[in-house]
Amino acid sequence: MENEKNEARPLNFLEKIIEDDLKNGRVPDNKIVTRFPPEPNGYLHIGHIKSICINFGLAEKYGGRCHLRLDDTNPAKEETEYIDSIKEDIKWLGFDWGKYEFYASDYYDQLYEIAINLIKEGKAYVDELSAEEMKEYRGSLTEPGKNSPWRDRSVEENLRLFEEMKKGKYPEGSLTLRAKIDMASPNINMRDPALYRIKYAHHPRTGDKWCIYPMYDFTHPISDAIEGITHSICTLEFEDHRPAYDWACSIDGIEHTPHQYEFARLNINYLLMSKRKLLYLVNNHLVSGWDDPRMPTISGVRRRGYSPEAMKDFVSRVGVAKVEGVVDYSLMEFCVREDLNKRAKRLMAVLDPLKIVIDNYPDGKVEYFEAEDNPEDENSKKHKIAFSKNLYIEKEDFMETPVKGYHRLYPGNEIRLKYAYYIKANSIEKDENGNILAVHCTYDPESRGGTTADGRKVKGTSHWVSADHALVAEVRQYDKLFKAECPGAATGNYLDDLNPDSLKVIPAAYIEEEGAKAKVGDYLQFIRNGYYCVDMKDSSAEHMVFNRTCTLKDSWAKQKAKMGL
RNA sequence: UGGGAUGUAGUGUAAUGGUAACACUGCAGAUUCUGGUUCUGCCUUUGGGGGUUCGAAUCCCUCCAUCCCAGCCA
Numbered sequence: 126m127e128n129e130k131n132e133a134r135p136l137n138f139l140e141k142i143i144e145d146d147l148k149n150g151r152v153p154d155n156k157i158v159t160r161f162p163p164e165p166n167g168y169l170h171i172g173h174i175k176s177i178c179i180n181f182g183l184a185e186k187y188g189g190r191c192h193l194r195l196d197d198t199n200p201a202k203e204e205t206e207y208i209d210s211i212k213e214d215i216k217w218l219g220f221d222w223g224k225y226e227f228y229a230s231d232y233y234d235q236l237y238e239i240a241i242n243l244i245k246e247g248k249a250y251v252d253e254l255s256a257e258e259m260k261e262y263r264g265s266l267t268e269p270g271k272n273s274p275w276r277d278r279s280v281e282e283n284l285r286l287f288e289e290m291k292k293g294k295y296p297e298g299s300l301t302l303r304a305k306i307d308m309a310s311p312n313i314n315m316r317d318p319a320l321y322r323i324k325y326a327h328h329p330r331t332g333d334k335w336c337i338y339p340m341y342d343f344t345h346p347i348s349d350a351i352e353g354i355t356h357s358i359c360t361l362e363f364e365d366h367r368p369a370y371d372w373a374c375s376i377d378g379i380e381h382t383p384h385q386y387e388f389a390r391l392n393i394n395y396l397l398m399s400k401r402k403l404l405y406l407v408n409n410h411l412v413s414g415w416d417d418p419r420m421p422t423i424s425g426v427r428r429r430g431y432s433p434e435a436m437k438d439f440v441s442r443v444g445v446a447k448v449e450g451v452v453d454y455s456l457m458e459f460c461v462r463e464d465l466n467k468r469a470k471r472l473m474a475v476l477d478p479l480k481i482v483i484d485n486y487p488d489g490k491v492e493y494f495e496a497e498d499n500p501e502d503e504n505s506k507k508h509k510i511a512f513s514k515n516l517y518i519e520k521e522d523f524m525e526t527p528v529k530g531y532h533r534l535y536p537g538n539e540i541r542l543k544y545a546y547y548i549k550a551n552s553i554e555k556d557e558n559g560n561i562l563a564v565h566c567t568y569d570p571e572s573r574g575g576t577t578a579d580g581r582k583v584k585g586t587s588h589w590v591s592a593d594h595a596l597v598a599e600v601r602q603y604d605k606l607f608k609a610e611c612p613g614a615a616t617g618n619y620l621d622d623l624n625p626d627s628l629k630v631i632p633a634a635y636i637e638e639e640g641a642k643a644k645v646g647d648y649l650q651f652i653r654n655g656y657y658c659v660d661m662k663d664s665s666a667e668h669m670v671f672n673r674t675c676t677l678k679d680s681w682a683k684q685k686a687k688m689g690l
Numbered sequence: 691u692g693g694g695a696u697g698u699a700g701u702g703u704a705a706u707g708g709u710a711a712c713a714c715u716g717c718a719g720a721u722u723c724u725g726g727u728u729c730u731g732c733c734u735u736u737g738g739g740g741g742u743u744c745g746a747a748u749c750c751c752u753c754c755a756u757c758c759c760a761g762c763c764a
Contacts, residue, residue: 135704135712164764199763256762263760267692270760301762311693313760322762341764365694365759389696389757442713444703446696449757453701456714466727473724501727532725543723575723586723653724681725 137445139179139386143187143356153381157189157355161215161222162229162345164196165207165329167400168415168422169214171457175391175440179358181220192352193222196229198344200326208329210415214423218433225352229344230330232351236339237291239347239376240302240320244283246377249320250276251286252303259301262308263316269309270316276305290323293336297323304343306372314369318342342366346373349383357383360390361449391443392451394610396421402619411623412606416662418672419606419627429603430658430674432648435464454605461675465648465656470498472643473510473543473588474636474651474671476600478517480563480592483548486514491591494544494574496639508639511594512545517635519653522587523564525553530684532584534564540585543652547572547583588652595635598669601660602629634671641669653677 136144146152159180163169169177184191193215197203215222243249252275254262264270278286290300302321310316320343325336346369349357357370363385370385390398397403398421406412406420415422418429426436439460443452473496493509518534527535534540539549546568554563571577575586606627613619636651643649645664649657649671656674664670 137703162764166764196764202763252762254762259762260760265692265760268760269692298762303762313693316760319762324762338762340762345764361695362758363764367694387695394701442702444713446703448696448702450702453715456702459714462726471724500724530725541723583723585725588724650724650726653726677724677726679725684725 134441134444138447139183139356139358139388139445140186142386143183146355147187152355153353157184157187158192158353159184159189159356159358160192160194160227160349160352160354162194162196162348162359163211164199164202165204165211166199166202167207167404168210168424170398170400170403170420170422171393171396171426171436172391172398172421173214174218174423174436175443175445176358176360177215177218177220178437178440179388179445181215181222183356183358189355190225191220191222192225192227192354194227194229194348194352196341196345196348197328197330198229198338198341199324200328200331200338201324203329205329210424214427217423217427218437227348227352228330229339229348230328232344232348233331233335233339235351236344236347239378240287240339240343241284242378243304243320243376244287244302245280247280248305248376249283249302250278250305251283251290252276252301252317252319253299254301256298263313264308266313272308273303273317276317287321290321290337291335293325295323297325299323302337304372312365312368314342314366315372318369342369343373346370346383346385347376347379350374350379350381353381354383357385359385359387361387361447362390363387387447388445389447389449391440392449393421393454393457394451395454395605395607395612397607397612397619406606411620418601418603418660428658428661428672430465430648430656430672431461432464432468435461438464451611458675462656462678465650465674467501468499469648469650469656470643471496471500471650471652472637472640473590474600474634474640474654474657475517475519475588475590475595476602476631476634476651476654477520478635479520479523479561481516481518481548481589482554482563482565483514483516483546483568484551484565485567488514490514491594492545496544496637510544510637510639511591512542513591513593515592516542516589517592517595518542518587518589522585523550523561525561528685528690529688533587534566534585538585539569539583540587541572541575541583542568542589543586544575545573545589546570546575547577588654590635590637592635594638596638596640596669597633598636598640598671599663600631600634600657600671600673602631602673603627604629636669636671640671641666643669643671648674650677 161180181191301319303317321337416424492512495507499505523534548566552565608624609622612622645661655676657671660670
């Protein structure tokens with residue numbers, strides 16, 4: 126099913142490059158090797174799904190392999206918790222790196238040796254410039270930089286200093302090891318980039334073994350080279366680093382030469398993908414955590430009830446290119462709905478109840494009707510639904526004085542209760558303030574099962590539950606976290622665009638009994654209400670909690686809006 | 691103002707010298723025991739200006755717009 130959809134798609138620019146490389150024998154053993162290299166400093170988000178799908182997807186498609194490499198070169202920011210969540214998220218998406226799990230820190234010894242050789246070749250030096258001084262010496266975007274006064278130390282002195290740096294003789298920030306490239310380069314990344322800095326931080330994997338840590342521009346290309354990566358795919362902001370990447374790959378002793386390619390990262394309107402901003406939301410309890418169902422994290426969308434297949438379909442539809450754009454949220458919702466429509470089990474749930482009394486239905490009588498689990502599935506199973514005299518329907522399915530175009534229940538109008546009977550509204554029971562307490566109806570016994578012998582049609586079909594049989598559960602109605610397409614665009618502060626209605630809790634919704642069987646991971650549709658899932662954290666057998674994954678398309682709501690209602 | 695990149699319907703992505711298309715959105719209609727699904731139709735596109743060519747989204751020149759880069763972050 127998934128493959129059919131992908132087959133028709135044209136090649137993206139990376140696939141073209143790879144096919145060309147393969148065709149021209151530029152790939153060792155004709156096996157491409159890619160890698161997904163997250164820094165374990167936060168939770169993966171939807172943007173990472175694109176990168177994961179590209180890297181693992183390309184490897185799958187061309188019979189190569191994809192490495193998982195945790196880019197752990199900055200112990201100040203990285204934590205084991207993040208490593209674990211990253212692995213879980215990739216697995217959830219259905220990708221498997223097998224034995225190819227690596228850490229940049231696996232290469233610390235090799236990197237150190239390479240640095241020593243660089244020094245010996247006069248291609249690296251220990252600098253004593255402070256951070257501020259280094260900034261000054263770097264020049265600006267328009268002006269060239271100038272050489273550090275420490276640039277021309279002897280090899281011996283550099284070797285000694287670097288050795289001492291490693292041994293912990295110097296405080297943080299006092300010394301760096303720098304590549305000797307070109308302080309006048311128009312590309313700032315080539316103005317003697319730092320290779321190593323001193324950092325007295327506990328590393329999640331190497332502990333306190335090291336107090337000097339290699340920088341990205343040094344570590345990444347060499348890690349790629351060591352692992353035999355053929356196509357090192359990253360996002361656009363690293364384009365400027367490609368010369369540095371190529372510089373590192375050309376260091377003596379590096380035999381394998383990987384190549385870097387850049388694609389545009391995924392942006393989606395109404396969503397924020399910045400780790401810093403997401404972290405703020407978490408720390409300030411504006412959401413319940415990284416896995417809050419409103420978060421654009423992988424753990425968030427998982428808990429929200431999106432399926433990995435839907436997310437993969439989504440990024441596949443977005444495509445891969447070098448144009449920086451913003452994808453419509455509606456495309457993602459489309460993918461989620463399309464996926465869920467095919468797989469979600471249908472249940473009837475009344476979220477905003479209006480009591481219905483079927484006056485001509487015998488007291489205490491209970492009938493069971495059969496409901497299809499999924500009408501989209503030919504082999505759908507069925508389940509039973511209890512019907513009785515006292516029912517609930519949605520409040521919005523009844524109007525005392527109907528507006529134009531309304532074809533649900535109103536006095537004198539006949540509708541169908543799905544799978545059950547036709548009913549007609551007779552009278553309205555109100556309290557002293559005029560609030561409706563119940564609507565009294567009569568049912569047509571001839572319409573049993575939802576159709577009549579005379580073949581007459583009704584325009585409305587409502588879902589319902591039997592008041593005496595319903596499961597009472599909590600329902601969390603999630604909506605977009607931000608109400609603006611580009612949060613913060615108007616005021617400069619994304620918090621101003623937080624959607625105050627992003628979560629509405631319904632403490633006691635009525636759900637048909639079958640709902641009690643729902644488990645974490647099940648995909649559900651509450652008929653006419655939306656797609657739902659069982660909350661993986663807060664739901665229990667005694668107190669079930671359902672999350673709204675997304676709404677159904679609602680053309681009636683649109684029509685009403687147009688009429689100004 | 692230095693360097694690097696990118697401009698194709700509202701959005702995303704194809705078309706690499708030969709009829710500009712696919713998907714989403716939007717709009718209209720049909721079907722429907724979910725105002726869902728499904729089906730049909732409609733809307734709208736090559737940033738501007740030159741040039742090469744029988745022919746340009748595609749090649750050349752130029753202008754414009756947008757994004758990225760001055761961490762001892764990745």
